Structure formats: structure tokens, C-alpha cells
Amino acid sequence: MSVDYHQLLRDSLTRLPTVAATIDSIRKAVQDRGEIVILYFNFDRYSKVEEVYGWEKLDSVLETTGEAMRAFLNKSPLASSKLMVAFPNDDDFVFFHVPQDDTPAATDAEITEITAGLKEAVSSEIERVHGEDIAALFDIFVGRAHVVYNPKLRMERQIYRGIREAANASKSLEHREQARKVSDLRDTLRNRGLYIEYHPIVITDSQKVFGYEALARGTMRSMRSPEVMFEIAAQSDLIWDLSRLCRDRAIEGMGKLLKDGELLFMNVDPADFADPSFDVNALHVKDPTRVVIEITERTAIKDYPKFRGRLKEFRDAGYRFAVDDAGSGYAGLGSIANLEPDFIKLDMSLINCIDQNFIKQNLVETMVRFANEHGAMVIAEGVERKEEFEMVKSLGVHLVQGFFVHKPSTSAVTYRPPIHPAPALADGAT
Amino acid sequence: MSDTSHPPILVVDDNPDNAHIIRDYLEARGFPITVAYNGDDALRAFEEVKPALVLLDVMMPGRDGWQVCREIKQHPTLGKSVRVVMVTALDDWVNKRQALQTGADDFVEKPFELSHLAATVERNVKLLAPNASIGTSAAASRR
Numbered sequence: 001m002s003v004d005y006h007q008l009l010r011d012s013l014t015r016l017p018t019v020a021a022t023i024d025s026i027r028k029a030v031q032d033r034g035e036i037v038i039l040y041f042n043f044d045r046y047s048k049v050e051e052v053y054g055w056e057k058l059d060s061v062l063e064t065t066g067e068a069m070r071a072f073l074n075k076s077p078l079a080s081s082k083l084m085v086a087f088p089n090d091d092d093f094v095f096f097h098v099p100q101d102d103t104p105a106a107t108d109a110e111i112t113e114i115t116a117g118l119k120e121a122v123s124s125e126i127e128r129v130h131g132e133d134i135a136a137l138f139d140i141f142v143g144r145a146h147v148v149y150n151p152k153l154r155m156e157r158q159i160y161r162g163i164r165e166a167a168n169a170s171k172s173l174e175h176r177e178q179a180r181k182v183s184d185l186r187d188t189l190r191n192r193g194l195y196i197e198y199h200p201i202v203i204t205d206s207q208k209v210f211g212y213e214a215l216a217r218g219t220m221r222s223m224r225s226p227e228v229m230f231e232i233a234a235q236s237d238l239i240w241d242l243s244r245l246c247r248d249r250a251i252e253g254m255g256k257l258l259k260d261g262e263l264l265f266m267n268v269d270p271a272d273f274a275d276p277s278f279d280v281n282a283l284h285v286k287d288p289t290r291v292v293i294e295i296t297e298r299t300a301i302k303d304y305p306k307f308r309g310r311l312k313e314f315r316d317a318g319y320r321f322a323v324d325d326a327g328s329g330y331a332g333l334g335s336i337a338n339l340e341p342d343f344i345k346l347d348m349s350l351i352n353c354i355d356q357n358f359i360k361q362n363l364v365e366t367m368v369r370f371a372n373e374h375g376a377m378v379i380a381e382g383v384e385r386k387e388e389f390e391m392v393k394s395l396g397v398h399l400v401q402g403f404f405v406h407k408p409s410t411s412a413v414t415y416r417p418p419i420h421p422a423p424a425l426a427d428g429a430t
Numbered sequence: 431m432s433d434t435s436h437p438p439i440l441v442v443d444d445n446p447d448n449a450h451i452i453r454d455y456l457e458a459r460g461f462p463i464t465v466a467y468n469g470d471d472a473l474r475a476f477e478e479v480k481p482a483l484v485l486l487d488v489m490m491p492g493r494d495g496w497q498v499c500r501e502i503k504q505h506p507t508l509g510k511s512v513r514v515v516m517v518t519a520l521d522d523w524v525n526k527r528q529a530l531q532t533g534a535d536d537f538v539e540k541p542f543e544l545s546h547l548a549a550t551v552e553r554n555v556k557l558l559a560p561n562a563s564i565g566t567s568a569a570a571s572r573r
Contacts, residue, residue: 333523349530357530357535358535358553359536359537362526363527363530366523
């Protein structure tokens, strides 16, 4: 086996060399062997990980990806050939496969097989290290290009053209996959193929369940992640239909799930308020005071006065509001104050590694003070580690949600005593 | 890094008076200090000295503190292990959010008391302990 990792210009996260650093040895290899296969690995939605969880998380996910890829490739049939891996500095990877003298270059069928294996290996490692939600976002499309040595052409150009060709091939696979997902989404809507997982929100001090956030999951494997479902729905103009189904399903489960005083947190996109069927009277909710409508700060609200008017209708009927992903943008506290929320759900990127970052601590402290002044409660979402839990608790955050206290599940959870003094109570503690 | 409780610190400020006051104060407390007076020098000094902590003024002509912070934090070999404290006169949500985006770990509001600056330095130095790295233990072990 001769995996050739170039000594210079390695990417610090994946420990893989950059394309520029490998080009020289690739040129020599192509001249010697006469051909090379370029594989372009297009990792879909890694940018989403960064957007939702913050850059530290994506760094960490890329690190896991690099390790899992190296481990897999060292065991794969390609490992007997000369293989170079490069990282073009974003979140995709390029492989250069130079076949051995006596073996032909990997065929499309072999590449398909390796791709499937690699996808499985990386995805299960990401799930093991970073959890199901992040793994559900993971998708990989591999494009292939075959470069045969032609002395009339400049070698670097041939290689870069090969990379581009492989990248384009991976993109067209991605588009084909998109079309399949749109059809899966239509099936989901037709068959009501969607269930709800309820993610407990607990009182920070007592760890008693305060309420549950309803998270929609598609029953089809490709529709498992709500982010994926909503992304596909947005592209195919099916947002309202998907939102309606999610709301109906979440409300259907309310009666069985909620005990006295517990609340149901339900995600609603600001765009849903323009849906004529999203109406106070159309929601089959017996007691609206038990329902909290979560509005994400991420979506720009175009017509503020009209939007506030719609909010008021719901508020007058007894519904409460939460601003979701608060602090994700630069808008600050003013835009949050405008919505007069009852709950402020902090963006996960503010919670991730908060014990290590004093700026995050300061921002959360500011938000808690603001909430206390405005009669709102702050919810820290994405609490995954004991240190994060302890920190948000010390900052006065009222409510906590995250794998450290409970994972989402289809049923209600039983009350758990506070973490102190026994720290090993949480399911998802790492 | 022989003395882990007093690791090397890089102080970056385009105002020499400010930079020297900070240098003298922290040197008196046992920290080895290097000073840079603009962004370009800061990046050069960063690679040379390999400081554990950078105190970075935001408002500088040319490459400002935000840019320098981003480049330091994205440094392929040193970026993961260094802690960056922004020194800034601007105190609002937008600035703090921006500081987070650039990868900064802490901030000191201008004007500041030297004792407050020292406390800020100390609390960041404490987190430099080998086991105090963030969730990515593999990254920490490769430092």
C-alpha cells in the first residue's frame, strides 16, 4: 500500500494536502503511468452544519470526515494503487487514483461500489461522534474523470480540467438526487409519511420537563432530516403543504404526550403566516395556551407590520411565541424585542463550547438579562456536554434542551432528578 | 513553552504607548511579551514567536484586528492552539458577534483597568491547559 500524503501544505483539520501541494507528484505519476482517475467528493450540506451549529462544529465534522476517509481508503481495493488525497480548501475532497502498472484503472462500477462503502463509513462515523441530527444532513456525491497522458497538452491544465470534469459530474449526480428527493417529498405529503419526535425542554435548576419541541421526521430514509425535507420543499414550492402536515402531526400527538402544565413548542416559518390555511381557527388545538409557536430569526421577515398583525391574532387566542435561533445573525436584541416573545431560544452556535469562549458567555448573559427585563425565558438549545450545561446554568439560562439532558423521542420522558450530585445521568453525555 | 502558567503573549496595538503599558504590566507579572504595531507585523511575529495568547487591538490602519484574528485562527498549524483576546472600544452585540465569527475567544472593552486586562489574560491562560481543549480532542492532541 502506498498512500502518498504530501509532506507540505496540509489542511490543518483533515491533515490532507491541498491540491496545489500534490500537483507535482501527480504530474510525475501521470507521466510514468500514462493515466489517472480523478474522483471529486462533493459533500452536500456541510455548509448547513456551519450555519446551524457554528464553525467549530464544522471544523470538528471535517476532522472526523478526514479520519474516516483515510481509514476506509486504507482498507479499500484502491489502497494497492498509488493514491493521493487532496483538499481544495472548502468542504469537498479530490482523490487522485494512479493505477499500478499491471492493473487497469478503477472502472465506474468499482467507483460506485467504493462510493457506497465510503458513504456508509463516513456517515456512521459522523453519527457516532456527532449524533444523528448532523449525520442526517450528510450526503456525498462522487464524480469521476479519467485523464490519459497526452504530451501535446500541458499536464497541469489536464489535471485541473480533470478536477473540473469530476466536480461537474458530481454536481449532475447531485441534481439527479435532488429530483429523486422531490419525488420522495411528494410521496411523503401524499401518504402523510411523517412522524414526530418530541425533544424535551427542561427547567435548568430542577431538570423537570417544561415542554417538548416537536421535530418532524420523514418515514422515508431520504426524508429523515427536517432540514433536508424543508430544503427540498423550498426548492419545489411545497413549503406550505409540508408545514401543514408537520403542524397537524405535532398537534395530533399533543393529547397523549403532554402532562399537566407542559407545553408544546412547534416550529413555524414566517412564510407560513402568509398561508391562508394557517389560521387560528384552522388549528385543531383544544388549549392554545399550551402551544408555543417558534419563529426562526434566520428567515427575513419582509412585511413587519402585517406579520405582527398575524402574530397578534394568535396571541389573542392564547398562543405563545418563541424566537428560535436567537443571536444567529447580527440583528441583535432590537429585532427580538419587536416580536415580544415569551421565550428566546438561543442559537446553537452560541452554546457549542460556551465553556471555552468568554464572548459567548457574555452574549448569553446579555440575552438572559434582556429576557428577565422583558418577562421572557431563555432556552439554551444544543446542550451536549456537562460543561456546557454547567455554564448556561451559571449564566442564569432558564430552560435547557439538548442531548445532555434528553434525546428526542416519540414518547414522553420520565422525570429525571437533577444532575447534581451524580453527573452521569444524561443519555447523550460524551 | 516551558512555563505553562506564563506562556508567551503577543500584544498588537498600533499605538506604541498603549502597547508598551500593556507589555510592561504583563512582563512584570512574568509573561514573556512580544509587541507588534500593525497587522502585517503581527502575523509575522505570530509565526516566529508562536504565542499561546494574542491581545489584539481592533482599530488599526491597514489590516484591522478582525482580519488579523481570522488569519491567526485559520493558521494551518498554530491556529487551533492559540487564544485570541480582542481589545476594543466598541461594545455592542454586533461587534461581539463579529468577534465570534472571526474566531476570537475573549474581549476586553476599552478603556480598561490593567488589573481587568490581567484577569482576562489569566482566565484564558487557565484554559490553555492540555486537557482544556474544546470538543475536538484529536485536534488538541496533535498540537
